[in-house]
Amino acid sequence: MEIDSDVDSRFLDGSHQFLDWFRSLPGATFHQDIAIEDLRGRSAGRGIVAKADIEPDTVLFTIPRTSILCAATSPLKNLIPDVFDLDNQDADFSDDDDNEKEDDSSSPSQNSWTLLILMMIYEHLRGDASPWKPYLDILPATFNTPMFWTDSELSELQASALVAKVGKADADMMIASKILPVIRAHSSIFFPSGASSLNDDQLTQLAHRMGSTIMAYAFDLEQDIEIPEEGIENDDEWEEDREGKTMLGMVPMADILNADAEFNAHINHGADVLEAVSLRPIKAGEEILNFYGPLSNAELLRRYGYVTEKHARWDVVELPWDLVEQLLKERFPLREGEWEKVQERLRSDDDEFEEGFVLERSSPDPLWTGHFDGPAVFDHLPEELTEQFKLCLKAIKKVTEGRNILAARALDDKGLRKEIFFETVLKAILTRESQYSTKLQEDEQLLNTPGQITDERQRMAVWMRRGEKQILKEAQTWIRQELETIRNKASQQEDDGRAAKRRRA
Numbered sequence: 001m002e003i004d005s006d007v008d009s010r011f012l013d014g015s016h017q018f019l020d021w022f023r024s025l026p027g028a029t030f031h032q033d034i035a036i037e038d039l040r041g042r043s044a045g046r047g048i049v050a051k052a053d054i055e056p057d058t059v060l061f062t063i064p065r066t067s068i069l070c071a072a073t074s075p076l077k078n079l080i081p082d083v084f085d086l087d088n089q090d091a092d093f094s095d096d097d098d099n100e101k102e103d104d105s106s107s108p109s110q111n112s113w114t115l116l117i118l119m120m121i122y123e124h125l126r127g128d129a130s131p132w133k134p135y136l137d138i139l140p141a142t143f144n145t146p147m148f149w150t151d152s153e154l155s156e157l158q159a160s161a162l163v164a165k166v167g168k169a170d171a172d173m174m175i176a177s178k179i180l181p182v183i184r185a186h187s188s189i190f191f192p193s194g195a196s197s198l199n200d201d202q203l204t205q206l207a208h209r210m211g212s213t214i215m216a217y218a219f220d221l222e223q224d225i226e227i228p229e230e231g232i233e234n235d236d237e238w239e240e241d242r243e244g245k246t247m248l249g250m251v252p253m254a255d256i257l258n259a260d261a262e263f264n265a266h267i268n269h270g271a272d273v274l275e276a277v278s279l280r281p282i283k284a285g286e287e288i289l290n291f292y293g294p295l296s297n298a299e300l301l302r303r304y305g306y307v308t309e310k311h312a313r314w315d316v317v318e319l320p321w322d323l324v325e326q327l328l329k330e331r332f333p334l335r336e337g338e339w340e341k342v343q344e345r346l347r348s349d350d351d352e353f354e355e356g357f358v359l360e361r362s363s364p365d366p367l368w369t370g371h372f373d374g375p376a377v378f379d380h381l382p383e384e385l386t387e388q389f390k391l392c393l394k395a396i397k398k399v400t401e402g403r404n405i406l407a408a409r410a411l412d413d414k415g416l417r418k419e420i421f422f423e424t425v426l427k428a429i430l431t432r433e434s435q436y437s438t439k440l441q442e443d444e445q446l447l448n449t450p451g452q453i454t455d456e457r458q459r460m461a462v463w464m465r466r467g468e469k470q471i472l473k474e475a476q477t478w479i480r481q482e483l484e485t486i487r488n489k490a491s492q493q494e495d496d497g498r499a500a501k502r503r504r505a
């Protein structure tokens with residue numbers, strides 16, 4: 001990547017000023033053997049790199065809680081207390097999973113996510129007066145998340161379910177209903193006399209920028225109060241909350257750490273400080289890496305705007321039920337009107353019925369050292385899919401009052417049912433594969449031929465869709481093996497039956 005020398009020196013100045021500011025915070029520490037480095041050459045922005053070998057359990061840096069930008073520290077909370085008073089709003093976002101308003105981006109009530117956007121906009125507009133200025137200066141102004149992609153860039157995602165999750169329209173609605181009205185109602189606070197105001201378009205853009213920064217940089221501050229003792233297996237703490245239900249904060253320095261599926265550092269959350277600690281020996285020159293969670297590359301791209309080879313182990317692909325259902329309709333021809341009844345029965349229990357299923361490998365969580373102890377393997381189909389398939393057979397039997405012999409037999413005979421199940425899912429997977437406009441080999445060739453892809457967004461899109469196609473291929477191989485086992489077993493049973501007959505004769 002070519003880097004303009006002016007931009008370059010501003011980038012370096014930004015890092016220096018930020019580090020000076022950070023070091024001056026009461027209670028902050030920054031280990032002498034680490035440094036903030038320019039990693040733009042590999043499209044990774046800033047990162048922290050070891051300058052000498054580092055022992056495990058070394059405190060790499062310490063962040064005083066007072067330096068975190070969140071509802072507990074932001075002066076905005078005292079300036080507009082009503083807006084921050086979540087208890088007295090229509091929607092309670094505390095921890096009620098069933099609260100429907102929680103996802104309602106058109107409701108005016110706030111959540112921890114929108115409040116942090118407001119705090120960041122406020123601090124940004126304060127300019128030099130903001131105590132977080134050197135920190136805000138190094139936060140990104142542009143993003144590589146698909147939210148900011150053009151239609152033509154988005155088309156590179158092809159048939160990925162990510163297309164439906166980009167969420168630009170929802171974000172626009174959230175900004176229009178929750179952010180702009182608050183700023184306009186308190187314009188003297190956001191734009192004190194002398195400060196030039198921003199029009200709605202400019203404010204909307206600023207809110208998008210802050211929202212995307214939070215998505216990729218903020219930490220969930222409530223779940224992490226306890227310091228983990230024995231590593232992080234089975235610990236949900238990396239499942240950072242981006243749905244607005246918990247207290248989010250911007251944590252200077254902790255968010256300079258890049259991350260990968262194999263990592264070597266962890267942020268411990270203490271009562272007064274947060275500490276970055278090495279999990280294992282780190283060699284001089286190695287990047288210090290955090291962990292953002294067991295995320296697929298599609299999810300990594302959606303939230304953080306990057307993809308990595310190691311995260312491919314958690315790649316997923318969605319299989320819509322419609323594809324399976326269509327094949328069942330062909331396999332079990334029914335009389336006019338009967339199929340609609342089957343569909344109705346299946347959907348009669350809203351809680352049980354699934355519109356789609358996620359195909360994924362079995363992949364153990366990383367060890368507390370940040371390593372894996374085994375490969376990710378495709379070795380199962382979702383249980384819920386097997387269950388829904390069986391429910392569909394039951395619905396066919398019921399609707400046809402037992403007239404459909406195949407459905408009735410498949411319900412009684414587990415082996416036959418399994419065979420029909422795998423055959424159907426295999427065909428559905430082949431159809432799903434054909435929804436992508438290029439084949440796996442073409443994507444591989446694109447990625448492996450130097451000069452074929454010059455655009456970073458295109459590279460990430462091809463990388464991500466190739467990962468989904470790889471799962472589809474692995475699923476086919478696994479299902480074919482399962483089918484072979486089932487058929488071998490059935491023919492063995494037939495042979496045994498014939499041999500027994502001969503013996504009796």
Ligand SMILES: C[S@@+](CC[C@H](N)C(=O)[O-])C[C@H]1O[C@@H](n2cnc3c(N)ncnc32)[C@H](O)[C@@H]1O
Nearest residue numbers: 043044045046216217255256257258259304306
């Ligand atoms: C919390 S920030 C980390 C610091 C960031 N590199 C910066 O310059 O401000 C998260 C962002 O860093 C980038 N990032 C993190 N890990 C990365 C990796 N392994 N490879 C490439 N980019 C990465 C992504 O752009 C992501 O949205």
